[in-house]
Amino acid sequence: MVHDELQQSKLSMPDSENGAPFSVLQQLIGLQQEYHYVPRHEIDRLAVSSGVSESHIIGLIEFYGFLHTTPRGEYDILFSDNITEQMQGSHLLADLLSKGLGVAIGTTREDRRVSLDYTSCIGMGDQGPAALINGQTITRLTTNRIGQIIQLIEASTPLSQWPKTLFEVESRAERRDIVLNSEYQPAAAIEACLKKGPAAIFSQLEQAGLRGCGGAGFSTAAKWRFCASAAAEERFVVCNADEGEPGTFKDRFLLQSHAERLIEGMTLCAAAIGARTGFIYLRGEYRYLLDSLQRVLDQRRKERLLGNAILAHDDFNFDITIHLGAGAYICGEESALIESLEGKRGIPRPRPPFPVTEGYSGFPTVVNNVETFCNAALIIQQGPEWYRQVGTTASPGTKLLSISGDCDRPGIYEFPFGTAIAEILSQCGAHQTMAVQVGGAAGRLIPETEFNRTIAFEDISTGGSFMIFNQNRELLRVIENFTQFFRHESCGFCTPCRVGSSLLVKQLNKVMVGHATTKDLEEMSILGSLMQKTSHCGLGQTAANPILDGLGKFPKLFQSRLRATSFEPAFDLDASLEEARLLTGRDDPEAHLEGGGV
Numbered sequence: 130m131v132h133d134e135l136q137q138s139k140l141s142m143p144d145s146e147n148g149a150p151f152s153v154l155q156q157l158i159g160l161q162q163e164y165h166y167v168p169r170h171e172i173d174r175l176a177v178s179s180g181v182s183e184s185h186i187i188g189l190i191e192f193y194g195f196l197h198t199t200p201r202g203e204y205d206i207l208f209s210d211n212i213t214e215q216m217q218g219s220h221l222l223a224d225l226l227s228k229g230l231g232v233a234i235g236t237t238r239e240d241r242r243v244s245l246d247y248t249s250c251i252g253m254g255d256q257g258p259a260a261l262i263n264g265q266t267i268t269r270l271t272t273n274r275i276g277q278i279i280q281l282i283e284a285s286t287p288l289s290q291w292p293k294t295l296f297e298v299e300s301r302a303e304r305r306d307i308v309l310n311s312e313y314q315p316a317a318a319i320e321a322c323l324k325k326g327p328a329a330i331f332s333q334l335e336q337a338g339l340r341g342c343g344g345a346g347f348s349t350a351a352k353w354r355f356c357a358s359a360a361a362e363e364r365f366v367v368c369n370a371d372e373g374e375p376g377t378f379k380d381r382f383l384l385q386s387h388a389e390r391l392i393e394g395m396t397l398c399a400a401a402i403g404a405r406t407g408f409i410y411l412r413g414e415y416r417y418l419l420d421s422l423q424r425v426l427d428q429r430r431k432e433r434l435l436g437n438a439i440l441a442h443d444d445f446n447f448d449i450t451i452h453l454g455a456g457a458y459i460c461g462e463e464s465a466l467i468e469s470l471e472g473k474r475g476i477p478r479p480r481p482p483f484p485v486t487e488g489y490s491g492f493p494t495v496v497n498n499v500e501t502f503c504n505a506a507l508i509i510q511q512g513p514e515w516y517r518q519v520g521t522t523a524s525p526g527t528k529l530l531s532i533s534g535d536c537d538r539p540g541i542y543e544f545p546f547g548t549a550i551a552e553i554l555s556q557c558g559a560h561q562t563m564a565v566q567v568g569g570a571a572g573r574l575i576p577e578t579e580f581n582r583t584i585a586f587e588d589i590s591t592g593g594s595f596m597i598f599n600q601n602r603e604l605l606r607v608i609e610n611f612t613q614f615f616r617h618e619s620c621g622f623c624t625p626c627r628v629g630s631s632l633l634v635k636q637l638n639k640v641m642v643g644h645a646t647t648k649d650l651e652e653m654s655i656l657g658s659l660m661q662k663t664s665h666c667g668l669g670q671t672a673a674n675p676i677l678d679g680l681g682k683f684p685k686l687f688q689s690r691l692r693a694t695s696f697e698p699a700f701d702l703d704a705s706l707e708e709a710r711l712l713t714g715r716d717d718p719e720a721h722l723e724g725g726g727v
């Protein structure tokens with residue numbers, strides 16, 4: 130077994146869940162690990178043991194990018210296809226590996242020793258180019274490292290014997306502010322809740338003005354209050370650690386270096402809303418964090434900060450289970466995440482009802498981002514005034530940014546809300562910046578003329594991704610990367626997004642190869658607005674942002690590629706009739722269409 134050490138990090142599931150339909154996805158992830166695919170006999174076995182139909186199980190395997198019904202190589206390598214890693218030469222390195230191992234990208238070698246492919250951003254933008262090998266993260270790839278990997282694979286060295294340096298993921302902050310500079314006091318927030326009661330907690334979070342850090346900025350106090358007041362026998366707490374937005378990696382840092390704060394925040398929420406069960410939905414790309422997170426959970430159970438009778442309160446029982454994602458960006462959307470937790474495909478639910486009233490298993494559920502839970506714990510520990518000492522009136526406190534791209538010091542930065550983009554660029558050592566993409570592929574493209582704008586919910590809001598592009602970059606390539614990302618990640622449930630994201634890629638390609646006309650640009654705009662208005666969920670509603678922003682803020686980029694004509698057909702009808710001409714033996718002018726196309 131090449132990845133024997135992975136077997137140690139088995140997913141822990143409460144006994145009550147084993148064998149139940151909700152556990153099917155987690156079982157499939159285990160099977161994929163064990164066999165490098167999910168064999169037919171295991172599908173049959175799982176269908177019987179879980180009571181779920183075979184077609185449902187196959188549907189799951191087809192939905193999740195990390196599950197397969199056909200065998201992958203013993204070494205399954207996925208290069209992160211994030212644009213900033215492409216800028217660092219990730220495609221050249223993937224080509225080098227492909228040649229060295231004799232396996233084309235997107236295929237499995239005949240001897241089934243190795244598979245090679247790309248995957249969406251794996252959250253290592255500050256230490257790329259990066260890749261996953263059998264789910265384990267390899268960072269800072271160079272030509273030397275590629276050579277080393279080729280040797281290790283050809284020698285069939287088990288991953289557990291590969292040099293540890295290959296798998297090192299650095300976890301440090303380049304800039305700290307009030308949150309990261311605060312000492313976390315174990316149990317302070319939970320004790321405060323048990324002593325003062327939920328109403329006091331909601332009121333403190335409200336005074337602090339804490340807003341969701343996953344991007345949308347919904348009031349955390351309001352969310353917890355809604356959930357607590359929904360009439361139900363059970364309530365659930367869910368941490369959204371899916372962090373799939375390209376260029377975002379700040380949750381990875383918190384999960385790796387500040388997991389106690391996160392668990393404290395989740396436990397605080399449980400005490401405040403009256404929940405007994407919590408989940409951390411950890412993206413599959415962060416599987417390397419699974420063991421360390423389990424250790425923190427175990428430690429807290431030993432310290433009676435988790436489990437039964439927390440802090441000796443007989444009536445306060447709460448525990449947390451980690452569920453792994455399996456390579457689907459859409460599962461970051463909270464209702465899709467809940468579907469996935471329930472062992473289903475991550476198709477977003479209609480809203481309303483919102484998770485606070487009908488969430489996991491139909492019960493009221495709080496879903497918050499990792500950073501939100503961490504901040505909630507600190508606010509209760511330090512008081513709302515402490516949080517409000519920085520930031521703006523509408524956006525108090527600070528935001529963790531994941532900075533990557535063209536700058537001297539990429540990494541994690543904590544900035545007060547209200548900080549100008551120009552200031553952020555100066556602090557991370559960016560020079561001659563042409564544009565910044567704030568908020569990931571779904572975010573906004575900000576040109577130099579707007580660098581005085583600020584990171585704040587009332588100005589430019591962000592879940593934390595901050596990608597920098599200098600004046601030597603071809604922005605159309607950036608826009609193309611984001612547009613392809615959405616096409617790849619669309620769950621396919623609704624037509625505007627499924628068809629629209631594909632059409633946008635084609636239309637953009639037409640611009641890039643110099644065949645588009647002004648009419649095409651108009652059509653892209655119309656299609657983009659249609660997708661914004663009619664898509665079922667946030668993915669489709671934002672998928673056209675990169676193109677619409679590009680057209681609005683950098684029109685010359687597009688216009689300089691246009692043909693002089695006002696209309697260029699989507700395909701060449703005259704050329705497509707060539708076969709008919711050959712069959713009829715004609716090539717005279719009459720057999721050709723005037724102008725060559727439609």
Ligand SMILES: Cc1cc2nc3c(=O)[nH]c(=O)nc-3n(C[C@H](O)[C@H](O)[C@H](O)COP(=O)(O)O)c2cc1C
Nearest residue numbers: 341342343369371372373461462463497498501667
């Ligand atoms: C396509 C899509 C992907 C998302 N991905 C994430 C994610 O990875 N992490 C996250 O916290 N929120 C993500 N969200 C937002 C969540 O739906 C939800 O608003 C958030 O988890 C709520 O937590 P918060 O209030 O603490 O921000 C995503 C939303 C959409 C539409």
Ligand code: SF4
Nearest residue numbers: 620622623626666669
């Ligand atoms: S908008 Fe896209 S991702 Fe969202 S439900 Fe529709 S197809 Fe799926």
